Amino acid sequence: xxxxxxxxxxxxxxxxxxxxxxxxxxxxxxxxxAGFVIGLAGALARSFGPAWLRRLVGVYVEVIRNTPLxxxxxxxxxxxxxxxxxxxxxxxxxxxxxxxxGAYATEILRAGVEAVPAGQVEAAKSLGLSRWQIIRFVVIxxxxxxxxxxxxxxxxxxxxxxSIVSAIAAEELTAIANNMAMQTFRNFEIYIVxxxxxxxxxxxxxxxxxxxxxxxxxxxx
Amino acid sequence: MSLRTFGPNEFxxxxxxxRWTLLLALVAFAGGGVLGLVIAAFRxxxxxxxxxxxxxxxxxxxxxxxxxxxxxxxxxTAFINLxxxxxxxxxxxxxxxxxxxxxxxxxxxxEGVAKGQWEAARSLGFRYPGTxxxxxxxxxxxLSLPPTVGLMVQIVKTTSVASLIGLAExxxxxxxxxxxxxxxxxxxxxxxxxxxxxxxPLSLLGGWLERRLAVSRGRxxxx
Numbered sequence: 260x261x262x263x264x265x266x267x268x269x270x271x272x273x274x275x276x277x278x279x280x281x282x283x284x285x286x287x288x289x290x291x292x293a294g295f296v297i298g299l300a301g302a303l304a305r306s307f308g309p310a311w312l313r314r315l316v317g318v319y320v321e322v323i324r325n326t327p328l329x330x331x332x333x334x335x336x337x338x339x340x341x342x343x344x345x346x347x348x349x350x351x352x353x354x355x356x357x358x359x360x361g362a363y364a365t366e367i368l369r370a371g372v373e374a375v376p377a378g379q380v381e382a383a384k385s386l387g388l389s390r391w392q393i394i395r396f397v398v399i400x401x402x403x404x405x406x407x408x409x410x411x412x413x414x415x416x417x418x419x420x421x422s423i424v425s426a427i428a429a430e431e432l433t434a435i436a437n438n439m440a441m442q443t444f445r446n447f448e449i450y451i452v453x454x455x456x457x458x459x460x461x462x463x464x465x466x467x468x469x470x471x472x473x474x475x476x477x478x479x480x
Numbered sequence: 481m482s483l484r485t486f487g488p489n490e491f492x493x494x495x496x497x498x499r500w501t502l503l504l505a506l507v508a509f510a511g512g513g514v515l516g517l518v519i520a521a522f523r524x525x526x527x528x529x530x531x532x533x534x535x536x537x538x539x540x541x542x543x544x545x546x547x548x549x550x551x552x553x554x555x556x557t558a559f560i561n562l563x564x565x566x567x568x569x570x571x572x573x574x575x576x577x578x579x580x581x582x583x584x585x586x587x588x589x590x591e592g593v594a595k596g597q598w599e600a601a602r603s604l605g606f607r608y609p610g611t612x613x614x615x616x617x618x619x620x621x622x623l624s625l626p627p628t629v630g631l632m633v634q635i636v637k638t639t640s641v642a643s644l645i646g647l648a649e650x651x652x653x654x655x656x657x658x659x660x661x662x663x664x665x666x667x668x669x670x671x672x673x674x675x676x677x678x679x680x681p682l683s684l685l686g687g688w689l690e691r692r693l694a695v696s697r698g699r700x701x702x703x
Contacts, residue, residue: 325633325679326672327640329651334672337664352699422545426644433547444556454544454552 268443269452279435280456286349286431287418290356294417297357297412298364300401303394305365306372323362327449329422331355337429352424352431361416367409371402402424404476411468415461434455486663491670497653498674504570504639504649509632511575523587526608534583547641549573554645570642574635581631589624590616600659613678628695629686633679640675650674 269276305316323331335358336351346354375398383397403410425433436453440446515559522534541549553576562568566674593616602610644653654671670683 302533321680321683322672322676325637325683326636326675327651329640330668330672330675331645333651333655333658333666334664337658337668341664398639419543419545422547423641425547433545436548436551440555447552447559450551450555452547454548457545457548458540 260282264448265445266448266452269449270421272439275435275439276432276452276456278402279430280460282430282435283418283421283432284428284460286352286356286424287414288362288422289353290332290421291355291414291417293357294360294364297361298368299399300369301361301365301400302372303476305369307394320362320365323359324366328355328359328420329426331359332424332427340424348424348427348429351427352421352429356417356424358440359420363413367406367413368402370409371406373426374405375401407472407476411465411472414468415464418461418464419457482662483660486661488656490657490661490667494650494653494657494667494670494674495638498609498650498678499651500647501636501639501675502678503667504574504642504647505632507571508574508578508635508639511571512582512635515575515579516586516675519579519583520586521588521609521612523583523644524590525693538580538583541577542584546573546638547644549577550641550645564648565664566642569645570647572640574639574642577638578631578635580672581634582628585627585631586620587623588627589620592623593619622693626686627692629682629689633686635684636678637675677681 275436276460299321301316304312305320308316315397332352339346340350342433379401380393383393388397414443421431422433424431425437428434432453436449443449459480471478519534519537520529522530523538525531546572550573552568553573554564555587557564557569590612597615601615606615639649640651642649643655646652646654649673652665658667661667
């Protein structure tokens, strides 16, 4: 037990850590937004689309959910340039993270769509609502409300998952920590500090989602 | 330009490296299962101090990335004057990590058992450990089955992160082979297929168990 902690050299570089946290949040927000759109489209396609589309979405969901994010990331990062699409680390990271979350969001939202009682859709039809109106007001909004807790905890998992993209040197908190470790050799201290930052980010996001649910779902069910 | 082409030998090499993925997953599963039982016992136990400690541990593990936990353990071994070793660090991290997730699963299952069972055991003279072991856990085991299988899938996938501290499992071998063959579509496609072959059957099993248990719990009680 003759290890001496030195946090000073790390903490005085707080602007870099702040920037890393900002980049992590940026990756999370962009990939969650994109993944949510993919998930919504996937869930609707899986519930109301033609048979071939349902099967296709099913394959997408199963493949993504049964392979590691790291492998998906490597696949996009290394394969797409061969197909003539040159992506920076950041772009590849956002692409892989969005496609990754899209599969989980599809599965979560599909459960929400399936939980909408058939009687509600029939009632909407008999009231003369158009197909689009039914999907929007009778299916999507109640479905979102039903799956809000699982969807938002998936977003929080995504925040933790972004640390993986440091493997292709995309710029975010973990990658910045790795760089700092190489420069200062205070590895143990650095990762303790980074763990605390992630912890604060996760708790803050959970709090925001809880507060947001009060504003979003004020009306009675 | 590449040094080698991706042929059957390279695929076989990938397949062989998957045993380290499997071994790490099994260690995490077995060690994490035992740790999870202890954590769950603390979490629902009579001591408030232990309840808070267990809850805090679970919150910490679930609020930080596994990659950072891995780095902390890997570089933290210097703290106890050990040379950092990828295998030790990975095994320890994955046991500690999955222990927290198992703890949550077991807690949920234990709380899913009817409260009257605790009261009945107490009135029969059982103490806390006896009640838990002989009355509650056998019933909770069934309830915890579907999420446990789900966690197994999660663990197999997450072991890929251990490649980032240099453990030569499936993902690490993949990047090495990709460097010499430069056939990323084939290499990572094959690796994805191997992970899929490991995880998909488990996912199907988990879904099946979930449906079965949901049906059996939904059945009305007959006297």
